[in-house]
Amino acid sequence: MKPEDKIKQLREELHRHNYLYYVLDKPEISDYDFDQKLKQLQELEEKHPEFYDENSPTLRVGGAVTKNFATVVHEHRMYSLDNSYSKEDLENWEKRIRKQVDGEVNYTCELKFDGASISLTYEKGEFKQAVTRGDGFKGDDVTNNVRTIRSVPLKLKGDYPEKFEIRGEIVLPYEGFAHLNAARVEAGEEPYANPRNTASGSLKLQDSAEVARRPLDCLLYNVVGNNHGIETQYESLQKAREWGFKVPEEAKLAKSLKEVLDFVNFWDTHRHDLPYETDGVVVKVNSLHQQEELGYTSKSPRWAMAYKFKAEQVSTHLNKISYQVGRTGAITPVANLEPVQLGGTTVKRASLHNADQIEKLDIREGDEVYVEKGGEIIPKIIGVDFTKRDPKSKPTEYITNCPECDTPLVRNEGEAQHYCPNFNGCPPQIIGRIQHFISRKAMDIEGLGGETVALLVNEGLIGNYADLYELKKEQILPLERMAEKSAENLITGIENSKQITFDRVLFALGIRYVGETVARKLAKHFKSIDNLMAASQEELEAIDEIGTRIAESVVEFFASKENVENVKRLKGYGLQLEISAEKLANQTNKLEGQTFVVSGVFEMSRNDLKKLIEDNGGKVSGSISSKTNYVVAGENMGPSKLAKAESLSIPIIDEKEFLKMLK
Numbered sequence: 001m002k003p004e005d006k007i008k009q010l011r012e013e014l015h016r017h018n019y020l021y022y023v024l025d026k027p028e029i030s031d032y033d034f035d036q037k038l039k040q041l042q043e044l045e046e047k048h049p050e051f052y053d054e055n056s057p058t059l060r061v062g063g064a065v066t067k068n069f070a071t072v073v074h075e076h077r078m079y080s081l082d083n084s085y086s087k088e089d090l091e092n093w094e095k096r097i098r099k100q101v102d103g104e105v106n107y108t109c110e111l112k113f114d115g116a117s118i119s120l121t122y123e124k125g126e127f128k129q130a131v132t133r134g135d136g137f138k139g140d141d142v143t144n145n146v147r148t149i150r151s152v153p154l155k156l157k158g159d160y161p162e163k164f165e166i167r168g169e170i171v172l173p174y175e176g177f178a179h180l181n182a183a184r185v186e187a188g189e190e191p192y193a194n195p196r197n198t199a200s201g202s203l204k205l206q207d208s209a210e211v212a213r214r215p216l217d218c219l220l221y222n223v224v225g226n227n228h229g230i231e232t233q234y235e236s237l238q239k240a241r242e243w244g245f246k247v248p249e250e251a252k253l254a255k256s257l258k259e260v261l262d263f264v265n266f267w268d269t270h271r272h273d274l275p276y277e278t279d280g281v282v283v284k285v286n287s288l289h290q291q292e293e294l295g296y297t298s299k300s301p302r303w304a305m306a307y308k309f310k311a312e313q314v315s316t317h318l319n320k321i322s323y324q325v326g327r328t329g330a331i332t333p334v335a336n337l338e339p340v341q342l343g344g345t346t347v348k349r350a351s352l353h354n355a356d357q358i359e360k361l362d363i364r365e366g367d368e369v370y371v372e373k374g375g376e377i378i379p380k381i382i383g384v385d386f387t388k389r390d391p392k393s394k395p396t397e398y399i400t401n402c403p404e405c406d407t408p409l410v411r412n413e414g415e416a417q418h419y420c421p422n423f424n425g426c427p428p429q430i431i432g433r434i435q436h437f438i439s440r441k442a443m444d445i446e447g448l449g450g451e452t453v454a455l456l457v458n459e460g461l462i463g464n465y466a467d468l469y470e471l472k473k474e475q476i477l478p479l480e481r482m483a484e485k486s487a488e489n490l491i492t493g494i495e496n497s498k499q500i501t502f503d504r505v506l507f508a509l510g511i512r513y514v515g516e517t518v519a520r521k522l523a524k525h526f527k528s529i530d531n532l533m534a535a536s537q538e539e540l541e542a543i544d545e546i547g548t549r550i551a552e553s554v555v556e557f558f559a560s561k562e563n564v565e566n567v568k569r570l571k572g573y574g575l576q577l578e579i580s581a582e583k584l585a586n587q588t589n590k591l592e593g594q595t596f597v598v599s600g601v602f603e604m605s606r607n608d609l610k611k612l613i614e615d616n617g618g619k620v621s622g623s624i625s626s627k628t629n630y631v632v633a634g635e636n637m638g639p640s641k642l643a644k645a646e647s648l649s650i651p652i653i654d655e656k657e658f659l660k661m662l663k
């Protein structure tokens with residue numbers, strides 16, 4: 001390939017991966033692979049300056065602003081960091097630094113926490129605003145979400161500056177990540193891939209209450225601006241700590257490159273003892289005066305360098321490939337490994353994704369395989385050590401029948417995954433579907449957990465979710481670990497679930513591709529299960545944002561006699577299978593096209609108020625922007641919101657005036 005074409009191709013690839021990583025929080029390649037590509041591009045660009053492009057991923061911060069939040073222009077730009085993967089790179093950088101500035105140079109060594117960068121603004125000691133890095137020039141206003149993070153101080157102490165910005169990283173500790181995922185698996189949802197993308201994705205949620213449930217943490221490392229009477233980076237960390245910020249204690253002052261390397265070596269082995277994920281060390285010139293002298297490139301400060309730890313890789317024996325059946329019937333091949341230490345944990349299993357993956361890497365039982373933990377929590381097999389392959393071994397033959405119920409598997413056109421089509425007779429599907437039915441975002445049945453569901457199915461007490469509603473206390477009391485009280489709670493929980501609204505019941509049914517949002521849309525459009533069941537593929541597809549895949553899946557679901565029978569029974573037990581008359585009467589399009597921001601304390605609950613807006617066709621947004629039509633203000637509305645609404649001349653109305661709009 002000509003260098004020009006290669007440069008073009010790499011730029012396009014990197015743009016796409018930036019988008020997947022920063023905007024969608026769903027990277028497709030490892031950080032290491034990304035950085036290798038970036039390095040390759042950098043080298044080509046250096047050799048061929050004639051193809052200079054100011055928008056090249058080598059010259060710009062990779063992120064972007066989203067459309068879901070108000071955009072804020074950073075008063076001080078937010079930069080990225082230069083990366084080095086070898087001690088040599090680090091040494092060369094340090095040599096350059098010493099040539100470029102006068103006098104002695106000291107360094108602060110900090111850990112590089114892997115999360116999402118954030119910039120916080122404080123005025124008169126009060127938390128005012130939180131903005132993501134975005135493209136470095138402007139970011140998303142995520143103030144409401146960040147306010148829910150317990151380690152972000154809302155009020156400062158000590159001798160803080162009148163007004164300042166401070167930067168840091170929003171991270172999700174391993175433990176919180178594991179809990180979050182355990183709950184998701186329990187609920188039959190896909191687990192999140194790694195803490196970094198989950199932290200970043202959490203920041204961009206629209207519902208702050210949901211953010212508050214995520215155990216996020218905010219670690220600070222940079223007081224912005226030089227006019228706060230602070231002379232060094234190290235001192236600024238101490239000050240920030242005194243003002244009440246959570247500043248990692250690991251930061252250390254180094255007087256020489258040797259001390260820097262000691263720090264790097266120490267943490268390369270000890271990083272797994274930390275509660276958070278770190279992917280390297282950041283070395284910063286300590287004197288702010290020297291920092292100023294050194295300045296910035298278009299993408300990064302010249303006074304700082306990140307040293308990235310190597311993603312760890314080990315090789316181990318692949319004992320057996322087994323196959324798991326998920327709630328929707330999807331088959332996942334799993335590698336059962338000879339236990340091996342990797343990144344501070346013992347690894348016994350790794351996902352093999354699908355048949356194509358096994359074929360692509362030619363993975364076989366009995367192979368010696370390379371396992372890597374590259375930022376992701378679930379380790380993956382990245383290759384086979386072919387030098388150790390037994391010459392007699394045969395290629396893996398993917399199973400043709402379900403390992404649980406022996407039904408022949410199917411694989412749909414264009415899909416990577418195999419499925420067991422025995423929807424109503426395959427045990428893991430039955431159990432998984434009921435577990436999904438009872439989960440928090442579906443029927444939210446208190447007193448009933450995933451393990452009990454499995455027990456009930458295995459004991460033959462239930463065979464589908466409709467059976468739950470016929471359970472009697474006497475039937476479950478003899479079960480292991482089931483006391484009088486817990487049996488009662490279980491029955492009450494099931495009874496209470498009859499109040500759950502139609503959209504959530506629809507989600508609970510577990511129709512493939514009908515997630516929460518789609519369920520809400522379908523409920524709103526069809527208003528009852530009978531209407532939905534009668535709908536044709538074309539009618540379904542005519543609805544905004546309902547595509548062929550979803551429409552097909554809905555039609556297929558209701559084509560099954562068993563499913564129709566279950567729905568009929570649920571109706572008979574009194575579940576909400578239509579939008580209640582009361583709710584229907586309250587739904588209008590009066591607020592169609594209007595965006596509201598709700599602030600302060602009201603007579604009705606804030607949630608009721610928001611629901612009223614949505615039920616009448618309006619939209620609720622978390623922050624005021626030029627797109628806001630009205631601010632509904634209660635008591636104690638935040639002064640900054642008030643000022644912002646006034647500055648944009650957005651009408652501010654109270655609760656009474658709002659209710660009048662609905663009359």
Ligand SMILES: NC(=O)c1ccc[n+]([C@@H]2O[C@H](COP(=O)([O-])OP(=O)(O)OC[C@H]3O[C@@H](n4cnc5c(N)ncnc54)[C@H](O)[C@@H]3O)[C@@H](O)[C@H]2O)c1
Pocket residue numbers: 017018020021022027028029030031032034035061062079080081083110111112113114116117118133168169221282306
């Ligand atoms: N896998 C993918 O597809 C993909 C795509 C894009 C980016 N990436 C990864 O992201 C990296 C680029 O991201 P980036 O531009 O955010 O750079 P970076 O993550 O390499 O470094 C810059 C960031 O480090 C963070 N940081 C953490 N601790 C810090 C400390 N103590 N002091 C200063 N900053 C600290 C800050 O948020 C800062 O913005 C790449 O190296 C790559 O590994 C991966």
Ligand SMILES: [Zn+2]
Pocket residue numbers: 325402403404405406407420421422426427
């Ligand atoms: Zn099966």
